[in-house]
Amino acid sequence: MIEIRDLTKAYGERRAVDGLSFRVEPGRVTGFLGPNGAGKSTTLRMVLGLDRPTSGTALVDGRPYAGLDRPLCRVGALLDAQAVHPGRTAAGHLRWIAASHGLPARRVAEALALVGLAEVADRRIRSFSLGMRQRLGIAAALLGDPAALLLDEPANGLDAEGIRWIRSLLRRLADEGRAVLVSSHLMAEMALTADHLVVIGRGRLLADTSTADFLAHHGRRRVRVRAVDPAALAALLATAHPDAVPRPDGSYDVPDADPARLGALAAEHRVVLVELSVAHDSLEETFMRMTADAVEYRAVAA
Numbered sequence: 001m002i003e004i005r006d007l008t009k010a011y012g013e014r015r016a017v018d019g020l021s022f023r024v025e026p027g028r029v030t031g032f033l034g035p036n037g038a039g040k041s042t043t044l045r046m047v048l049g050l051d052r053p054t055s056g057t058a059l060v061d062g063r064p065y066a067g068l069d070r071p072l073c074r075v076g077a078l079l080d081a082q083a084v085h086p087g088r089t090a091a092g093h094l095r096w097i098a099a100s101h102g103l104p105a106r107r108v109a110e111a112l113a114l115v116g117l118a119e120v121a122d123r124r125i126r127s128f129s130l131g132m133r134q135r136l137g138i139a140a141a142l143l144g145d146p147a148a149l150l151l152d153e154p155a156n157g158l159d160a161e162g163i164r165w166i167r168s169l170l171r172r173l174a175d176e177g178r179a180v181l182v183s184s185h186l187m188a189e190m191a192l193t194a195d196h197l198v199v200i201g202r203g204r205l206l207a208d209t210s211t212a213d214f215l216a217h218h219g220r221r222r223v224r225v226r227a228v229d230p231a232a233l234a235a236l237l238a239t240a241h242p243d244a245v246p247r248p249d250g251s252y253d254v255p256d257a258d259p260a261r262l263g264a265l266a267a268e269h270r271v272v273l274v275e276l277s278v279a280h281d282s283l284e285e286t287f288m289r290m291t292a293d294a295v296e297y298r299a300v301a302a
């Protein structure tokens with residue numbers, strides 16, 4: 001299990017990570033979200049002992065990374081898939097890592113098979129596409145069969161089939177009881193993959209909740225209406241729901257409205273509806289609004 005407590009990293013005056021606390025629990029995929037520069041990579045680097053916290057702690061199984069015996073068997077990480085020696089073969093790269101931890105040679109073949117690279121095990125990495133390098137990075141993270149995984153943008157460079165593959169792999173790893181933390185900018189993908197979300201903005205925690213609760217509590221509901229006579233609907237909404245948003249097809253989105261009441265209102269005014277449906281904000285819309293709010297909050301705080 002990974003536990004981050006009051007973690008802060010300052011670069012001069014600027015706090016890249018600012019009093020951050022959360023836990024990555026076993027048995028679920030935790031999505032780690034935040035706009036560019038929010039502090040995700042800095043946080044992951046501190047968990048992995050690559051950056052020293054200004055204050056606070058980042059613990060793996062109750063210890064700082066530097067205090068772990070055979071760390072690859074505790075936590076596997078993919079930070080930068082390009083950070084590999086291009087002259088090595090895929091198997092050679094993994095054999096070198098395995099040897100550093102006294103892992104059996106068979107783990108190399110197993111990890112390559114797991115990520116679909118068995119056939120190119122003896123090819124040099126310089127000929128690998130970005131997607132193949134991502135897979136190799138994931139194989140390295142899995143080499144020590146760790147109980148926790150930290151993956152920074154693992155879907156980067158993968159095609160549609162690759163993205164589906166990573167989704168099912170993350171699911172399987174969590175179902176096996178591992179703690180999986182995955183950062184991504186692909187919101188639609190995260191909505192499908194993550195059970196839990198940790199959202200940060202400017203180094204601060206904005207949300208730490210299940211994906212379902214995040215959408216239920218922070219996402220907005222809107223009612224979409226369309227009428228036979230768009231002008232009549234426009235006139236009705238102008239007085240009853242001035243916040244209604246017109247759409248190119250003549251329909252309107254009415255935020256936070258009650259569909260039954262809206263239907264009754266239309267009937268009362270003899271506006272014949274051809275559509276009345278409820279829609280919820282997507283994860284992307286909810287995320288954008290939440291992180292935009294964070295910007296305003298920071299501006300006030302500054």
Ligand SMILES: Nc1ncnc2c1ncn2[C@@H]1O[C@H](COP(=O)(O)OP(=O)(O)OP(=O)(O)O)[C@@H](O)[C@H]1O
Pocket residue numbers: 011015016034035036037038039040041042043
């Ligand atoms: N070595 C450093 N020296 C100074 N500032 C740094 C350093 N590393 C990161 N930062 C700053 O810290 C902030 C957080 O960066 P970080 O890379 O952790 O964000 P991120 O959430 O991973 O962003 P992205 O989504 O773009 O990868 C940024 O403003 C960045 O410029």
